[in-house]
Amino acid sequence: MGLEAVPHNFLTGRLEDLVKWARRNSMWPATFGLACCAIEMMATGAAHYDQARFGMEVFRASPRQADLMIVAGRVSQKMAPVLRQVYDQMVEPKWVISMGVCASSGGMFNNYAIVQGVDQVVPVDVYVPGCPPGPETLLHGILTLHEMVRTGEIMKRRRAQGAGAGAGVQIDQVDGIPSPVRLIGTQA
Amino acid sequence: MSDESPQGDADAAETVEEIAIADPVAAAVVEGFPGSVAVESHGQSVVYVDRGVLAEVTKRLRDAERFTQCTDVTAVDHAADVERVEIPGVVRERFEVVVNLLSHPRNARIRLICQVPEDDPTVPSVTPLFPGANFPEREAYDMFGITFDGHPDLARILMPDDWDGHPLRKDDPIARIPVTFKGDPAPR
Amino acid sequence: MSESMSDVINEPTAEEARLGRQTDEGAQELRPRQHEVVMTGGVWPDDDETMIINMGPQHPSTHGVLRIMMELDGETVLQAKPVIGYLHTGMEKTGEQLTYVQGATNVTRMDYLNCLGNELVYALAVENLLDTEVPERAVWMRMMLVELQRMASHLLFQATNGMDIGALSMMIYGWREREQVLRLLEMITGLRMNHNFIRVGGLAADLPDGWQQATLDVCDNVEAGVAEYETLLCENPIWQERTQGVGVITTEQALALGATGPILRSTGFPWDLRKAQPYLAYDDVDFEVIYTGNGDVYDRFLIRLFEILESVKIVRQCVARMPGGDYRVQDRKITPPPRGRIDESMEALIHHFKLFTEGFKVPAGETYVAIESPRGEVGCYLVSDGTGKPVRLHVRGPSFYNLQSVEAMVPGSMVADAVAIISSVDPVMGEVDR
Numbered sequence: 001m002g003l004e005a006v007p008h009n010f011l012t013g014r015l016e017d018l019v020k021w022a023r024r025n026s027m028w029p030a031t032f033g034l035a036c037c038a039i040e041m042m043a044t045g046a047a048h049y050d051q052a053r054f055g056m057e058v059f060r061a062s063p064r065q066a067d068l069m070i071v072a073g074r075v076s077q078k079m080a081p082v083l084r085q086v087y088d089q090m091v092e093p094k095w096v097i098s099m100g101v102c103a104s105s106g107g108m109f110n111n112y113a114i115v116q117g118v119d120q121v122v123p124v125d126v127y128v129p130g131c132p133p134g135p136e137t138l139l140h141g142i143l144t145l146h147e148m149v150r151t152g153e154i155m156k157r158r159r160a161q162g163a164g165a166g167a168g169v170q171i172d173q174v175d176g177i178p179s180p181v182r183l184i185g186t187q188a
Numbered sequence: 189m190s191d192e193s194p195q196g197d198a199d200a201a202e203t204v205e206e207i208a209i210a211d212p213v214a215a216a217v218v219e220g221f222p223g224s225v226a227v228e229s230h231g232q233s234v235v236y237v238d239r240g241v242l243a244e245v246t247k248r249l250r251d252a253e254r255f256t257q258c259t260d261v262t263a264v265d266h267a268a269d270v271e272r273v274e275i276p277g278v279v280r281e282r283f284e285v286v287v288n289l290l291s292h293p294r295n296a297r298i299r300l301i302c303q304v305p306e307d308d309p310t311v312p313s314v315t316p317l318f319p320g321a322n323f324p325e326r327e328a329y330d331m332f333g334i335t336f337d338g339h340p341d342l343a344r345i346l347m348p349d350d351w352d353g354h355p356l357r358k359d360d361p362i363a364r365i366p367v368t369f370k371g372d373p374a375p376r
Numbered sequence: 377m378s379e380s381m382s383d384v385i386n387e388p389t390a391e392e393a394r395l396g397r398q399t400d401e402g403a404q405e406l407r408p409r410q411h412e413v414v415m416t417g418g419v420w421p422d423d424d425e426t427m428i429i430n431m432g433p434q435h436p437s438t439h440g441v442l443r444i445m446m447e448l449d450g451e452t453v454l455q456a457k458p459v460i461g462y463l464h465t466g467m468e469k470t471g472e473q474l475t476y477v478q479g480a481t482n483v484t485r486m487d488y489l490n491c492l493g494n495e496l497v498y499a500l501a502v503e504n505l506l507d508t509e510v511p512e513r514a515v516w517m518r519m520m521l522v523e524l525q526r527m528a529s530h531l532l533f534q535a536t537n538g539m540d541i542g543a544l545s546m547m548i549y550g551w552r553e554r555e556q557v558l559r560l561l562e563m564i565t566g567l568r569m570n571h572n573f574i575r576v577g578g579l580a581a582d583l584p585d586g587w588q589q590a591t592l593d594v595c596d597n598v599e600a601g602v603a604e605y606e607t608l609l610c611e612n613p614i615w616q617e618r619t620q621g622v623g624v625i626t627t628e629q630a631l632a633l634g635a636t637g638p639i640l641r642s643t644g645f646p647w648d649l650r651k652a653q654p655y656l657a658y659d660d661v662d663f664e665v666i667y668t669g670n671g672d673v674y675d676r677f678l679i680r681l682f683e684i685l686e687s688v689k690i691v692r693q694c695v696a697r698m699p700g701g702d703y704r705v706q707d708r709k710i711t712p713p714p715r716g717r718i719d720e721s722m723e724a725l726i727h728h729f730k731l732f733t734e735g736f737k738v739p740a741g742e743t744y745v746a747i748e749s750p751r752g753e754v755g756c757y758l759v760s761d762g763t764g765k766p767v768r769l770h771v772r773g774p775s776f777y778n779l780q781s782v783e784a785m786v787p788g789s790m791v792a793d794a795v796a797i798i799s800s801v802d803p804v805m806g807e808v809d810r
Binding site for chain 3: 229256262264270272286319348
C-alpha cells in the first residue's frame with residue numbers, strides 16, 4: 001500500500017468521515033429556552049444526564065457560535081420573528097431540534113397566540129415528543145440527530161422538499177382567513 | 189343578558205346572598221358612595237361600584253381604610269353568558285372591570301367590580317394610586333380593549349403592537365388552525 | 377546593525393523590565409497612562425448623552441424570553457423597562473374552551489416551576505364555587521406535594537441564580553438536589569413536570585407504596601444540600617460583593633408595585649399567605665416565615681435558601697401525620713368512578729363518560745382564591761355562568777407583578793448588577809405572559 005513506512009499512530013480515512021466525526025462530536029447548542037421544555041433542557045445539561053458526554057455542554061449564548069438550535073417550548077406569534085432571526089444568525093451547517101409538542105405542533109394550545117409548529121418558521125431536523133420531554137427523550141433526539149449527521153451527506157443536508165423546506169410562512173390570524181405573511185426576512 | 193328572568197333570580201339566591209353587610213369596609217363604601225352595592229360572594233367581600241367613582245373608592249380604601257396593596261386588576265367579558273347572577277341595584281353591562289385590594293393591617297381583601305358598557309369601554313385608572321396596577325391594566329386593555337383613563341402608558345403588552353382585535357373578547361375567535369397530517373388529501 | 381547589536385546587549389533583564397512597567401499604583405497595574413490613550417472615532421460623546429440597549433428576548437440570563445430595554449450612562453443603568461409577551465400562549469382563552477375537568481391541564485403549564493401550586497389554586501377556586509370540602513387526606517397530600525414543588529422551585533432558583541451571577545458550580549449543585557425532588561414527584565404523580573395531579577375534588581391518585589421512606593430520603597438529601605450551599609455561598613466574599621446592597625427595594629415600593637413573596641419578605645415585611653390567611657392545613661403545621669430586612673439581592677437569595685428548609689419541615693410533618701381515608705371527595709358528579717366500577721355498573725360508566733366529555737356544571741358566580749406560590753401570591757379569579765366551562769379564568773401570576781419591581785430596583789446599578797437583579801426576582805415567563 002505504500003503506507004508501511006508511516007508510523008503506527010496514523011489512521012487513514014476519507015475527509016468526509018473526518019468532517020462528520022468532527023461535526024457530530026462538538027455540536028454546540030444555542031441557548032434558546034422558551035418555556036417548560038427549557039427547564040428539562042437545563043436538566044439534560046446538568047450533572048445527572050450530563051450532555052457533556054456528547055460534546056454538547058457548551059450552550060452558546062451567541063447564535064453565531066452555535067450549530068444546533070433546540071427550540072424548547074411554545075413559539076408565540078410575537079416570538080416567531082425573533083426565532084427566525086436567531087436561526088438566520090447561526091452559521092451553516094446548522095440543525096434544529098423541535099423539543100416538545102408545543103414546538104412540534106402547537107400542542108394543546110391551538111389558538112390565536114401560538115405558532116402551530118415551529119417548522120412553519122424554521123426547518124426542523126428532529127422532533128422530540130413529550131410535554132415536556134424528559135431528559136432521556138431529549139437525549140434520544142440528540143443521538144438521533146448525531147446519527148443523521150454521521151450517515152448524512154456533508155454538502156447537501158436537506159431535501160429541497162420536506163420538513164420545513166418551504167419555511168416561507170403562512171400564519172392565519174383568524175379562522176379560515178389567510179393573513180399576510182407576518183414574518184420578516186424569511187426565505188422561501 | 190338575562191335581564192329580569194325569574195330563573196336568574198332563583199339561582200342568584202343560592203350563590204349570592206344580600207346580607208346586612210357584615211364587612212365594615214364594604215359598609216363604609218356603600219355609605220360614602222351612593223349607588224354602590226355590597227354583597228358577599230362565597231365568603232368574600234365584593235362591592236359593585238359605579239365606574240365613574242372607581243378611582244375615588246380605591247383612593248378612599250387606600251387612604252382611610254388602609255388597603256395597602258392592589259393585588260389584581262382584570263376584566264371579564266360577559267357577552268356569551270348563559271346565566272348571570274342578578275344583583276339587586278346593579279345594571280349589568282357587557283364588560284366588568286375587577287379590582288382586588290388587599291389590606292395587610294386588616295388582613296382582609298375586598299373586590300371592587302364595575303360595569304363597563306360595550307359602546308364606551310372606559311374606566312378610570314388606578315395606576316396613579318397603585319403603580320403596581322400598570323401591567324395588569326395594560327393587559328386588560330390589550331385583551332379586552334378597555335381604556336383606562338389616566339394610565340401613564342396604555343399600550344399593548346402581550347400581543348404584538350400591530351395586532352388586530354382584542355383576543356379575550358368573546359367575539360374574537362380563538363383562531364384555531366385546522367390540524368393537518370402529512371399526506372392528508374384534504375386541502376388546507 | 378551595530379546599533380541593534382548594542383540594543384541586544386543593553387536589553388534590560390526580565391526583572392528590570394517588569395519593574396519598568398510598574399506604575400506608582402502597583403506592580404501589576406495595567407491601566408494605561410493618560411497620554412497613551414488615543415481617542416478615535418470622531419467627536420467623543422458628551423457626558424449627558426445616554427445609550428439605549430436592548431437585552432433579550434433571546435438572552436441567556438433573562439430566564440426565558442424576557443426583554444429589557446435599558447438606558448445607560450456609561451456602565452450605569454438609568455432606567456430599565458421590561459417588555460413582555462414573547463411567550464403569550466393565550467391560556468386564558470384556552471381555559472374558556474376547556475371544561476372544569478380539563479382545566480387543570482391548562483393552568484399547570486402557566487407557572488411551570490410551580491405546576492402543582494397552580495393546579496391547587498385552580499382546584500380551590502372551583503371547589504369554592506361548588507362549595508365542596510375535600511377529605512382530610514387530600515388536604516394533607518396537597519400540602520405535601522405543594523411543599524415538595526416549592527423545594528424544587530427554590531432549588532432551581534439556587535441553580536439559575538448562581539449561574540447568572542457567575543457561580544457556575546451552583547448550576548450543577550442545585551440540579552443535583554432538584555433532580556431528586558423531581559424523581560419523587562415522578563414516583564407520586566407520574567410526571568416530572570406539568571403533573572395535572574391535583575384535580576377538582578381531590579387528587580388523581582393515591583400515594584404509591586413506599587412513599588414515606590422515599591420522601592424522607594429526599595428531605596434528608598435536600599437538607600444536606602442546603603447546608604452545602606450555605607457553606608459555599610453565604611460567607612463567600614465574591615458572592616457577597618456581587619449581591620449585598622444590590623437592587624435594594626423598600627417595603628413601601630414593594631407594596632405599591634404589587635410585589636409579593638420573597639421580594640416583599642426581603643424588605644422586612646413578614647407576609648406569607650400560608651400564615652396570614654391559612655388554606656389547606658397550614659394552620660396545623662409548624663413552620664416559620666423567613667424574612668430579612670435589607671431588601672437586596674442577597675436577602676432574596678437567603679430567603680429562598682432557608683424557605684427550602686421550612687418546606688422540608690412541613691413535608692416531614694406531612695409524612696408523620698398523613699391521615700387515612702379517601703384522597704378525593706366521594707361525589708359522583710365531580711369525581712370519576714374507580715376503574716373497577718365501570719365494568720360492573722352501567723351508572724358508573726355513564727358518569728365516567730359524562731364527566732370526561734361534558735364535565736360537571738358549576739353554579740353561576742365568581743370567586744378569587746389566592747395561595748402562596750414560591751414567587752408570591754398566585755390567585756385565580758374564576759367566573760362561572762352555570763355551564764360546564766368557565767366564562768373567565770384569570771390567573772394572577774406573581775411574576776407578572778414582581779417584574780414591575782425591576783423598574784424600581786435597577787436604576788443606579790451596573791449592567792452586570794441588572795442581571796443579578798432580574799435573576800433575584802425569579803420571574804417565570806410562563807405565568808408572566810400566560
